Amino acid sequence: MNIKRAKQEIKDTVKAYLLKDSYGAYEIPAIRQRPILLLGAPGIGKTQIMEQIARECGIGLVSYTITHHTRQSAIGLPFILEKEFAGEKKTVTEYTMSEIIASVYEKMEKTGLKEGLLFIDEINCVSETLAPAMLQFLQCKTFGTHRVPEGWIIVAAGNPPEYNKSVREFDVVTMDRVRRIQVEPDFEVWKEYGISVEIHPAILSYLNIRPSHFYQMENTVDGWQFATPRGWEDLSRMLKVCEKIEKTADREVIVQYLQHERIAGDFANYLELYYRYQKDYEIEAILQGTIREVMLKKLAHASFDERLSVVSLLLSGCKAGFREGQLQKRFVEGLFGKMKEARGLLTGEYRSNPSSWEVLEQLYQENEALRERQREAELLTREQERERVRLSETLHAYKMELQKASPKGGEEALELLRGLFAKERSAYEERKARNASYLENAFDFLELAFGDSQEMAVFVTELNSDPAAVAFLEDYSCERYDRYNQRLLFEQGDREILGEIDELLK
16 A cells, blocks of 8 residues: 555554543553554655654654664663562562663653554564564563553554565564555655645656656665655755755755666756756746746747646746745634634633733743643644744734833723734735736746646646645635636546446457
8 A cells, every 4th residue: 555545544543542432441452452564665654654643643652763772772671689479589580671661651751642652663674682572572562571551552664675684574473463554655645745745846846757766776786776755855855955055956966865876867957957947937927927928939849848847837836825825824813813812811801900911921921831842742743833933923022012012901902913913914815815916827828838738737737736725726716727627627537437438348
């Protein structure tokens, strides 16, 4: 299965394993909660989805790469203990708590989360001395003499033997005690993820044209040549930083991430052209409504790859605006919630008559406390934490405005807050209007350059795959988008019907 389905399977497992009966006991006893074993080629996202699952389910996560551990750190150190049996004192060997089990308890203590995921990576690559402990861990949920706490679900991951000489095959007895999930690379699924985390548009554009380059793993006479989803995502981050520091990411940089000579060279050439098209076709000017005849003539004689690159650049400009608009919308909604709280505290029947700026200080402190708790529990994405920080900064700024104005009474303070909030609301409306203009200008250019063509179909299809674009189009009525999208849906329906007829005639 692909990584998206694997993620959903694990989320469903979390829901099932953590379900309790009316007496507070787990519906599936811990001993019957089979560990999940993810098997798949390196770099396809097995480790990354664990962080996403923990955040989305609101549970803890403890991760270990088991190859970094010795037998002692995994199961604990032995010590001599005196015990009494049948009236006689005997010395016995006990073990200190496993470092891994101790980390689970530390996570519970630190975050207050009593349930979570214990993720063990590269579990089938352990040393010979540690292998029996790993089998015991999967079968009995213990390291040494210490059991994994109830409410903590075991997920392990490993690579197939063809990619790692250290892989050990598990016996039938062990495999019969786990839930085995085989994960395969899937570009369309990764592309959906890539849009959500803002993978560099040049990468998405390139892989749309050459999807077979998304994942390659070749064993050559010179060793392994590979390109993986992990490599593409890390390269994306580097490309964005290179743009900020005005550095060119050439082939020598790219091959450090895409360790496949042919793919790295091909993408380096494409990236150079991508930047050139951005400048030559004056993409920003097009989005602002300036369309020059010379550009249309040039595009009419361009190759298909070049035409798709221009479409991708227009999409990138529109999508960036849509995403900014959604961020502003979420911020305004969050701030509106805080303003409602402020109104209740300033004018409510049970208020303790605080100064207006003290109300804002209280809301600021509450937001910061919540952010800190969620950050400690690792329940915030990078984007969500930035939203929390922005909200705190705004509340602090409002507090300073109230201190400076010294309003007389709650109503006067509220009037000042309404004025401040109106500016944020206005910024959102301006962003929305700019996004509408960009989209209409993009359609103007595409109609003049391509008409109702394959390029237009690509543009509309890519809009449909972007959550921020879909959200914008739910609020903004774009006649041309509706028309082309409707036609696209009809064509897809026709193809599906024809495909079904072909199947029946075989």
